[in-house]
Amino acid sequence: MHKPQRHKTPGDESGNHPPSGFRPPVALKNGTASSPTAASTILAKLLAPGVLTACLWTRSWLGMTEVVLLTLGVCLLLLFGPQIFSKAANRVTWARLAGYGERIWLNRLLIPVPRDLNHRLTILYFVFWLGALVAIWGAFAKLPILSASGLVVAYSAQAVCLGKLIRLYAIMRERHPLYRFWSVMPVNDNRPTRSDSSRSA
DSSP: OOOOOOOOOTTOSTTOOOTTSOOOOOOOGGGGGGSOOOHHHHHHHHHHHHHHHHHHHGGGTSOHHHHHHHHHHHHHHHHHHHHHSHHHHTTOHHHHHHHHHHHHHHTTTTSOOOHHHHHHHHHHHHHHHHHHHHHHHHHHTTOHHHHHHHHHHHHHHHHHHHHHHHHHHHHHHTTOGGGTTTTOOOOOOOSOOHHHHHHHO
């Protein structure tokens, strides 16, 4: 009995890839690779060091209990605020593009990124969090010079990091199909045409 043969598409066999040179999209568990970081999350990370440092400095005017409650409230707002203000934040173009770049950088173990950009982003993220911790510690210890220098270091690193993330998205958008259509807006093609309206008449 003759068995029907399955037609092989490019890339079916090992070592065979599509003519374009791209590999098929790789998805992380739960589909996280297909969803870029929200622009509101990028904005929340940008605000976090300054807001938390300011909260701790209010200890000079407020009691310890009030400062703890204020800090907890700010942490909750930074945690859940991105979900509430996601639509408004998505209008900020640079934050949206940086969110694309951050998701690409987080996917780097499955889909490699340029090595030089990877090294620079790793260092910039480390410097940012180090500066943020120094600023928060300075506020906790009531050392204004420590807080100010920590914030300068954190925000300088963050500013450069955002530019590198946007550049990473611009590069990887042309190299892998998984990232190519993130910025494409869906278009409704179900609108009735003239021929449809004339037929219904």
